[in-house]
Amino acid sequence: xxxxxxxxGITAPAGFRxxxxxxxxxxxxxxxxxxxxxxxxxxxxxxxxxNQVQAAxxxxxxxxxxxxxxxxxxxxVNSGCANACTGDQxxxxxxxxxxxxxxAIGCPPxxxxxxxxxxxxxxxxxxxxxxxxxxAVSALSRDGSGAALGIMTTDLGxxxxxxxxxxxxxxxxxxxxxxxxxxxxxxxATMLAFLTTDAQxxxxxxxxxLDEVADRTFNAITVDGECSTNDTLVALxxxxxxxxxxxxSYDALVxxxxxxxxxxxxxxxxxxxxATKLVSIRVTGGESxxxxxxxxxxxxxxxxxxxxxxxxxxxxxxxxxAAGRSGARxxxxxxTVEVGGITLFRDGQPFDDRAPxxxxxxxxxxxxxxxxxxxxxxxxxxxxxxxxxxxYVRINGxxxx
Amino acid sequence: xxxxxxxxGITAPAGFRxxxxxxxxxxxxxxxxxxxxxxxxxxxxxxxxxNQVQAAxxxxxxxxxxxxxxxxxxxxVNSGCANACTGDQxxxxxxxxxxxxxxAIGCPPxxxxxxxxxxxxxxxxxxxxxxxxxxAVSALSRDGSGAALGIMTTDLGxxxxxxxxxxxxxxxxxxxxxxxxxxxxxxxATMLAFLTTDAQxxxxxxxxxLDEVADRTFNAITVDGECSTNDTLVALxxxxxxxxxxxxSYDALVxxxxxxxxxxxxxxxxxxxxATKLVSIRVTGGESxxxxxxxxxxxxxxxxxxxxxxxxxxxxxxxxxAAGRSGARxxxxxxTVEVGGITLFRDGQPFDDRAPxxxxxxxxxxxxxxxxxxxxxxxxxxxxxxxxxxxYVRINGxxxx
Numbered sequence: 001x002x003x004x005x006x007x008x009g010i011t012a013p014a015g016f017r018x019x020x021x022x023x024x025x026x027x028x029x030x031x032x033x034x035x036x037x038x039x040x041x042x043x044x045x046x047x048x049x050x051n052q053v054q055a056a057x058x059x060x061x062x063x064x065x066x067x068x069x070x071x072x073x074x075x076x077v078n079s080g081c082a083n084a085c086t087g088d089q090x091x092x093x094x095x096x097x098x099x100x101x102x103x104a105i106g107c108p109p110x111x112x113x114x115x116x117x118x119x120x121x122x123x124x125x126x127x128x129x130x131x132x133x134x135x136a137v138s139a140l141s142r143d144g145s146g147a148a149l150g151i152m153t154t155d156l157g158x159x160x161x162x163x164x165x166x167x168x169x170x171x172x173x174x175x176x177x178x179x180x181x182x183x184x185x186x187x188x189a190t191m192l193a194f195l196t197t198d199a200q201x202x203x204x205x206x207x208x209x210l211d212e213v214a215d216r217t218f219n220a221i222t223v224d225g226e227c228s229t230n231d232t233l234v235a236l237x238x239x240x241x242x243x244x245x246x247x248x249s250y251d252a253l254v255x256x257x258x259x260x261x262x263x264x265x266x267x268x269x270x271x272x273x274x275a276t277k278l279v280s281i282r283v284t285g286g287e288s289x290x291x292x293x294x295x296x297x298x299x300x301x302x303x304x305x306x307x308x309x310x311x312x313x314x315x316x317x318x319x320x321x322a323a324g325r326s327g328a329r330x331x332x333x334x335x336t337v338e339v340g341g342i343t344l345f346r347d348g349q350p351f352d353d354r355a356p357x358x359x360x361x362x363x364x365x366x367x368x369x370x371x372x373x374x375x376x377x378x379x380x381x382x383x384x385x386x387x388x389x390x391x392y393v394r395i396n397g398x399x400x401x
Numbered sequence: 402x403x404x405x406x407x408x409x410g411i412t413a414p415a416g417f418r419x420x421x422x423x424x425x426x427x428x429x430x431x432x433x434x435x436x437x438x439x440x441x442x443x444x445x446x447x448x449x450x451x452n453q454v455q456a457a458x459x460x461x462x463x464x465x466x467x468x469x470x471x472x473x474x475x476x477x478v479n480s481g482c483a484n485a486c487t488g489d490q491x492x493x494x495x496x497x498x499x500x501x502x503x504x505a506i507g508c509p510p511x512x513x514x515x516x517x518x519x520x521x522x523x524x525x526x527x528x529x530x531x532x533x534x535x536x537a538v539s540a541l542s543r544d545g546s547g548a549a550l551g552i553m554t555t556d557l558g559x560x561x562x563x564x565x566x567x568x569x570x571x572x573x574x575x576x577x578x579x580x581x582x583x584x585x586x587x588x589x590a591t592m593l594a595f596l597t598t599d600a601q602x603x604x605x606x607x608x609x610x611l612d613e614v615a616d617r618t619f620n621a622i623t624v625d626g627e628c629s630t631n632d633t634l635v636a637l638x639x640x641x642x643x644x645x646x647x648x649x650s651y652d653a654l655v656x657x658x659x660x661x662x663x664x665x666x667x668x669x670x671x672x673x674x675x676a677t678k679l680v681s682i683r684v685t686g687g688e689s690x691x692x693x694x695x696x697x698x699x700x701x702x703x704x705x706x707x708x709x710x711x712x713x714x715x716x717x718x719x720x721x722x723a724a725g726r727s728g729a730r731x732x733x734x735x736x737t738v739e740v741g742g743i744t745l746f747r748d749g750q751p752f753d754d755r756a757p758x759x760x761x762x763x764x765x766x767x768x769x770x771x772x773x774x775x776x777x778x779x780x781x782x783x784x785x786x787x788x789x790x791x792x793y794v795r796i797n798g799x800x801x802x
Contacts, residue, residue, distance in 0.1 A: 050726070051722060051725040051726045052725040052726070052730070052731045052733070053721050053722055053724070053725030053731065053733050082718075084718065085718060085721060085733070085746060085749070085751055086751065087749045087750050087751075088749075119716075119718065120716075120718025120719075120721070120722065121717065121718045121721075121745075121746065121751035121753060122751070122753060224704045224705065225703075225704070228722065229718075229721075229722050229725065302626075303625045303626070303704070303789075303793070303797070304625065304797055307793070307794050307797035307798040308797065308798065310794065310798045311797070311798030313798065315520075315521075316522065317483075317485065317486060317520065317521025317522045317630075318521075320454050320486060320521070320522075320630075321452060321454055321521065321629065321630050323453075323454070324452040324453040324454030324630065325451070325452045325453070329453070330453045330454065332453070332454050332486070344522075345486060345522065348486070348488045348489075349488050350486055350487065350488075350522035350523070352522060352523060388704075388794060388798075389794060389798075390791035390794045390795065392704070392708070392794075393708050393711065393789060393790060393791045393793075393794060394791065396704070396705055396708035396709065396712070397708040397709065397711045397712030397714065397789075397790075
């Protein structure tokens with residue numbers, strides 16, 4: 001099996017068309033609608049936000065995925081408004097979006113998922129978004145590169161990626177687009193990501209692979225520890241390549257999905273609000289995988305760690321203190337802290353004379369931090385985060401209206 | 402019973418002397434040693450950081466409090482160095498500080514507690530700090546106002562407070578000093594607070610009262626969600642007033658301690674790094690007190706909430722989203738969000754037209770946020786936090802050496 005990157009994104013796999021258009025939801029006039037359509041019923045799988053407060057499109061999509069038994073035709077997305085905390089009116093609008101697309105492409109409404117991103121608690125203009133849905137259907141194309149633009153908020157640029165996976169039984173493609181932690185206006189940093197493949201795979205297997213891949217990619221990144229009301233990850237499999245995924249080729253599907261999901265996830269972190277650095281935090285020696293994840297996420301979200309990285313300050317005490325308050329067991333006497341391959345703390349002893357060398361590493365755009373929790377356990381995890389800059393405060397502190 | 406504020410701080414109660422001197426631990430030459438001494442063996446109680454990584458002075462003080470069965474004579478404190486992650490050498494230095502004070506005032510070493518604050522992972526200069534201990538003993542006085550200076554790092558000013566409590570059986574005093582989230586050099590924001598009273602109270606009762614009061618004061622504040630390796634809260638009771646605390650007067654002791662602890666705690670938040678606003682977050686309608694605390698703390702530590710408050714942005718969606726990801730049960734259809742007494746969300750409906758009025762409130766230095774979680778439960782909690790400013794990033798992002 002080999003995985004090689006190819007050009008394009010969401011429509012690199014066969015059997016899909018996509019479009020991105022401007023419907024006037026954003027006052028800037030930038031694209032604010034994206035539509036992804038499978039030519040025929042496709043296998044679908046999805047993950048949604050774990051926040052108890054879930055936007056109307058999330059609730060509608062959850063229901064549709066269940067009702068359709070994982071058979072999907074389309075995903076309709078708008079940016080510029082989250083359609084969250086908008087009461088019955090919001091649900092009606094999300095349902096109307098699905099119905100509009102279903103009518104236009106000829107499928108039951110439950111075969112259409114809906115996703116939104118933008119400010120919370122503001123009503124989505126229904127006539128405008130429905131006109132946008134119709135315009136998007138007219139704009140569908142095999143090129144489909146506009147879709148990556150239609151889901152953007154203040155992302156620095158479109159995020160798309162695609163690969164070709166060669167297996168003994170033939171080749172298939174995986175493609176994807178994502179939007180990250182940037183906003184039109186200060187609002188929750190919603191993450192949306194959509195993956196397609198032309199492999200042939202039943203919905204349940206696609207869901208299993210998506211869960212596995214998300215755990216190591218989209219669920220392993222953080223910008224500010226905030227979990228949005230709208231986070232949505234969808235995968236669609238058209239089967240158009242004719243390559244059937246079975247037990248033997250399951251790993252190829254996972255590899256293909258991960259090969260697309262990982263660069264998209266890292267692009268989200270790199271493009272985080274005010275971010276100037278991508279920080280990889282590798283935790284080993286945890287009592288369990290969960291313990292390692294907990295320690296890595298606590299470090300990744302620590303404002304003191306993130307400001308230290310921003311200022312290229314090799315203040316490893318902050319790493320130790322964050323690990324110590326994470327709830328994961330931490331054996332300080334056998335713990336190790338490395339920054340850029342330089343050991344700053346081991347066996348209970350600081351090596352403060354090495355700090356200037358670590359500071360040099362921290363000036364780079366890609367930062368490597370490794371912590372061994374010292375418990376002797378085999379739990380490990382990698383989490384990616386970005387630094388915390390004054391620009392983050394500026395972006396999120398400016399008055400919204 | 403009546404509680405009235407009086408001038409002074411840690412030595413306002415009878416039976417205590419204190420001092421603050423400069424020992425050269427801080428390169429700036431500012432005071433960096435504080436000493437509090439009871440004239441005779443006093444009842445003692447303490448709370449320490451819950452971080453698994455605990456500085457040497459914390460480990461030494463825990464042991465001394467246990468060995469002495471809560472009978473204490475003194476607390477010796479240094480600022481400028483946390484003496485954390487400093488191996489055996491650090492423990493020896495912390496023990497030497499207690500022994501030095503014990504020898505000078507004539508008591509067993511286990512009757513002396515030790516606290517430190519400053520950068521982690523740097524060795525505390527032993528000869529310098531022991532010379533400082535001796536100088537502090539010589540400088541002890543009933544005035545004792547220098548102690549509040551000796552524990553400061555980059556606090557904007559000394560934090561001290563004292564009250565007189567009148568009870569049917571006589572009057573007693575409570576005094577206190579604290580240091581908060583400010584630093585000499587970027588390091589963990591250690592909180593230290595010391596309370597004294599001249600009421601007569603057994604150690605176990607003092608500990609119970611201290612636990613109760615800390616829960617509503619020092620444990621109900623946050624600046625950045627970081628838990629230091631050195632956090633220490635100590636209470637000493639000299640009994641010099643002759644007022645005996647029994648079941649009937651226990652509430653008077655709690656009221657007195659809380660009347661001092663609360664303004665000190667709020668001063669710590671108001672003086673948080675880069676803080677420009679004090680934010681009170683009141684959560685009601687929780688399934689339990691724990692649920693309400695969890696929701697309030699998640700909101701209080703949300704970078705998006707803190708930047709919105711900084712920018713006077715009435716972005717209540719961030720409050721709802723933070724409550725929704727806190728783990729506390731949250732019934733969005735019956736939840737309420739109020740900012741400065743203005744209802745912005747109720748019964749699943751936003752009231753976005755009221756946002757400008759809420760924005761006016763957010764421009765004030767004292768912010769009032771109230772959330773009802775809508776579960777119908779009686780759990781409630783109040784947590785105080787500050788805003789997140791670019792100045793926080795500047796303070797914590799500058800290179801340490």
